[in-house]
Structures are given as structure tokens and as C-alpha cells.
Amino acid sequence: MRRLYALGTCVALGASACATQQAGTHPAGLVQRPVGAVDTDADALFEQARAATQDDDTTRAEALYLEVIAMRAEDPLAPLARYNLGLLYERRSAWTDAVTQYAAIVALRPEVPGRRRDTWRDAHYRLAACAAKVGDWSTAGGTLLAVLDEPDLEDVDRLEAMVGAGVALSESGSDEAARLMLGDAVRFVRTRQREGRFEDRGFGAEAAFRLAELANADYAVATLTMPEAQLAPLLEEKCRRLLVAQQHYVEAIAMGDAHTAAAAGFRVGALYETLYEALAALAPPGDLDDEQTSVYRDLVAERLGVLLHKARHVYTRALAVGSQASTAAPWLDRLRLALDRLEALASSLPGQHGQSTAGVLTPAARIAQ
Numbered sequence: 001m002r003r004l005y006a007l008g009t010c011v012a013l014g015a016s017a018c019a020t021q022q023a024g025t026h027p028a029g030l031v032q033r034p035v036g037a038v039d040t041d042a043d044a045l046f047e048q049a050r051a052a053t054q055d056d057d058t059t060r061a062e063a064l065y066l067e068v069i070a071m072r073a074e075d076p077l078a079p080l081a082r083y084n085l086g087l088l089y090e091r092r093s094a095w096t097d098a099v100t101q102y103a104a105i106v107a108l109r110p111e112v113p114g115r116r117r118d119t120w121r122d123a124h125y126r127l128a129a130c131a132a133k134v135g136d137w138s139t140a141g142g143t144l145l146a147v148l149d150e151p152d153l154e155d156v157d158r159l160e161a162m163v164g165a166g167v168a169l170s171e172s173g174s175d176e177a178a179r180l181m182l183g184d185a186v187r188f189v190r191t192r193q194r195e196g197r198f199e200d201r202g203f204g205a206e207a208a209f210r211l212a213e214l215a216n217a218d219y220a221v222a223t224l225t226m227p228e229a230q231l232a233p234l235l236e237e238k239c240r241r242l243l244v245a246q247q248h249y250v251e252a253i254a255m256g257d258a259h260t261a262a263a264a265g266f267r268v269g270a271l272y273e274t275l276y277e278a279l280a281a282l283a284p285p286g287d288l289d290d291e292q293t294s295v296y297r298d299l300v301a302e303r304l305g306v307l308l309h310k311a312r313h314v315y316t317r318a319l320a321v322g323s324q325a326s327t328a329a330p331w332l333d334r335l336r337l338a339l340d341r342l343e344a345l346a347s348s349l350p351g352q353h354g355q356s357t358a359g360v361l362t363p364a365a366r367i368a369q
Helices: 041-054 058-071 077-091 095-106 115-133 137-147 155-171 175-195 203-220 228-255 258-280 290-322 326-347 363-368
Strands: none
Touching: 041 058, 041 077, 058 077, 077 095, 077 115, 095 115, 095 137, 115 137, 115 155, 137 155, 155 175, 155 203, 175 203, 203 228, 203 258, 228 258, 258 290, 258 326, 290 326
């Protein structure tokens, strides 16, 4: 099962935190010669290389594949040898060497369908995965955007290319282009699911999570400052951004699995916790007397108690659901630490703080409810 880049393990593109050494998703098994191919010295070497790879004699396999490529550089056998050699380099985490092999396949566009065309297309996904491993997001994104020009992609392959391209655009700093691509991916999943059963292999959740991360970054840079007249519109805008990010995280949870729930739940809880921190850091207005300052602090404490309650509730739910996924261990550790931290913060607030009964539908009022 593929794991997702944004969620902290593997991805279609590959990730430094990948639980395996293999990047990407498109055929990780060795490709074979076409059935009925004429046996030659190069064909025999190709089969010996495959056997050596399966026997884990990668040094011999590498030498044999290179010999095949040298003997049959213009022959359909060469891309097959390069593909298998790329897989071998991935097993060694030799990402740059793998990129070289896959790029050589991508450069030779076959004009007719068939095994050679399939290998050519699969090489795009693996090239993007390995390029991402070395931080070459330009190559990763450009390669997957090129795949999207193919008219006969299967739906899940098109979705994988869309999400991978969106991730690459985001990592390269093209946030607006990334939002458009990832948003298209989420809508693509919704449309296909309305049309019938569609197994998106987790890419819909990854697209939604990535959109949430971009919205989270927008939320993080929204600052709160006094005086009160200035604070009110700033708080409304920060709360609006919080709700946008939360909506995307919730969509990721709806599309994903227990692992996704742990990761997205942690992020949603952190949204409320960081808003708590931003409000708690504000000093009372300077024109208040001692009694007014005391009232102000009580009102702020009430609002802070609501935020802590929301954060604690989200963390607790995420921990319960995420515990069902063995892959979510890093997120579960974060959730436990966050809950411990909130317990300490809650004990420092005076009184018991219920939820606001305000009916105003501004972002800040919705969060205070």
C-alpha cells in the first residue's frame, strides 16, 4: 500500500521519511523482455541481469544491464534494461543514478502503444519520484505535468500525476499553481466517486491534506496586534484562515484512513492551540485600570478555555482513531505530547470555561462556540 508524502511517510513522489527505500509507485517489479523476442547475446545478458537482481547480486546485475545498454542502445531492449537498472539504484538509495536511467527512457518517446510505451510512461512516475528524493522539484513537477498531456491515462494514473505535480509545485514555492492543481485533484476524485466506485489509492486524501497545509501556512502568517480596534479585524481574518485550513483537513480525514485521521487531527488541534498562544501573548490595553484589567483577563481566559477545549477534543479523537493505524506512530506520539501540554495549560486558567452562546456567524464567533 502506498503511503503519502504530505502525511509523513511515502508518496507517489517519494519522501525522505519513506519507510522503504523504494520511491514512487509505478511498477516496482522488474520488467521482462517481450514474449517471443529473438534471443541474442544481449537478450541472454538481460535475463542474467534479472536473475542476478532477484538473487540480490546487484553488483553483477548492474554490470550486465550496463552491458546490454551499450550493446543495444537503439533497440527496444535498452529502455527495459534502463528501467530495471533504475529500480536497482533505488534499492541502493542511489537516487541520482536512478534519475539518469529514467530520464534516458523519458527522452525516447515511443510513437505506438505497447510494452515500450508502457515502460516509457511508467518511467515518468519513477523519474519524478527519484527527482523528489534529491529535492529536484522542478524535474519532478515538469515530468508529471508532461504525463498529464497523455490522452489515454487511466483515472488513477491521471490522479497520481495531478497530486504529484501539485506536491512538486508546492515544494518549489509555486503555491498558487499548487492550489489549483491539488484542487483539481480533489474535484476529480469527487466527480469519479459520484459516477461510481473509484479507488483513489489515498491520493484524494493527500491532495486535501496538501491544500490544508497551504491554508495552514496562510493562517500562520496572520498576526494579531493591539490596540483593540486594530485587533478585531485581524482576529476575524486569522479565524477565517483557520476555518479554511480546518475544512481541508476534515476533507482529508473523510477521504483517508486512520493514519490520515491522526495526521490531520493533530494539525486541526494545533490550529486551535496556536490561536490560543497568539491570544494569550497579547498584553491588556494600556488604558485600563486595575479592575478593568481584571475583567479583561477573565474574558480572555474564558475564550482561551474554549480554544483549549476544542484543541483537546480534536487531539483526543485523533489519537483514538489514529491508534488503529500502525503507520501513524509518529503522529500518535505528537498527539500524546500535545494532550499533556494542554492539560498543563488548562490547569493554569481560572475557573471552568464552557462554550460561548454567541449566535454571530463571523469566523471568530464560530470558533468561540
